[in-house]
Amino acid sequence: MKTVPLDQAVAMIPDGASVMVGGFMGVGTPERMIDEIVRQGKKDLTVIANDTASPKVGIGKLVRAKLLRKAIVSHIGLNPETQQQMMSGALEVELVPQGTLIERIRAAGFGLGGILTPTGVGTLAEQGKRQIELEGKIYLLETALAADFALVHAFLADYLGNLAYALTARNFNPVIAMAGKTVISDADHIVPVGVIAPDHVITPAPVVDYLIANS
């Protein structure tokens, strides 16, 4: 794990990269990294996240700045700008049921090719998917979903990169931390090793590549 300043961390992300971002309606989104992506004007990003938040919050800022080529998300209902850009064809949106989305990400991070889920059978969500019948029940084969980068927001990070999360800001964060080729974390507090007890570490240090330094 290396500690890097915010601007250098974001500079590692090339235009066209696929980027997983933690957060649920902006709660648990690494907001400083989002602001820096906007400042550096990254282009053609594919964002994989639960939702696109609202226009002035979290991933909504990336939508507003038109930095996205594609969004793979479960919900865009609270961001009219995402809906407008989708309707006009400016932004490709792949809507995935939330439980399927998180399991596809988990599969990638856990070394699995995909998962079988009953969710979406017989709906628009099954288009292009294989159905598999097991013991009389029908499932969809949903493939693993990885990304070039995972941008993880944590409550606590220790000097080694062990991470702990707060309340409902956990959401997608520990799951994407396993599924990004390069994992960058921004924590509310950087604390000495040992402050987070082993039992309270949710994301173990070796999966975190970079920790953003306090400014």
Added chain:
Amino acid sequence: MDAPNIIARRIARELSSGMLVNLGIGIPTLVANYVPPGIHVFFQSENGLIGTGPIPEEGMAHPTLTDAGGRPVTALPGASTFDSAVSFGLIRGGHLDLTVLGGLQVDQSGRLANWMIPNKMVPGMGGAMDLVSGAKRVIVAMQHTAKGKAKIMKNCTLPLTSMRAVDLVVTELAVIAFPQGRATLIETGPGVTAAQVAAATEAELLMPTHIPEMPQ
């Protein structure tokens, strides 16, 4: 009492102690206001919380303690937090006793459409498909009609949320169940007749000989 509160109060009668319950946005959220005395249930927010409590007092909101709509909530004693994979494991894995969701349309076999209106409103399914496919029991909370048009129809014209039939639809006019896959009027709303329900419903409704009024 207005329609949303009539609906929420009736659904709250389906709660029993120890249940794990997920309430959707809108009318379903109101169910929490009518939990009968002596009944203790766990409310789940699918963003990663069991033990969701009421809206915090002014000035007491915490930015990382929110519901699935991103609004501040409180956590009751005994609450737990977890990531989204665990949250949907609870939902799909047979651990969620009841989900209450809003609806746009329900067909006469009980299948729900509630996540999009093509070319008009495409909010995304969020957790709805997982909730309807995975919860042990599914109740739809919705007004009986929309701008005078029936929402309980022979066939949904909107894309379905799941092939799995819901267990109960509660509106301000009726409680409808789906035994053997057929819409059946089991209660009427306060002061509502079965004929009024039928007139506001496009689906073919089975009418048992005795149809009680929704308990007050």
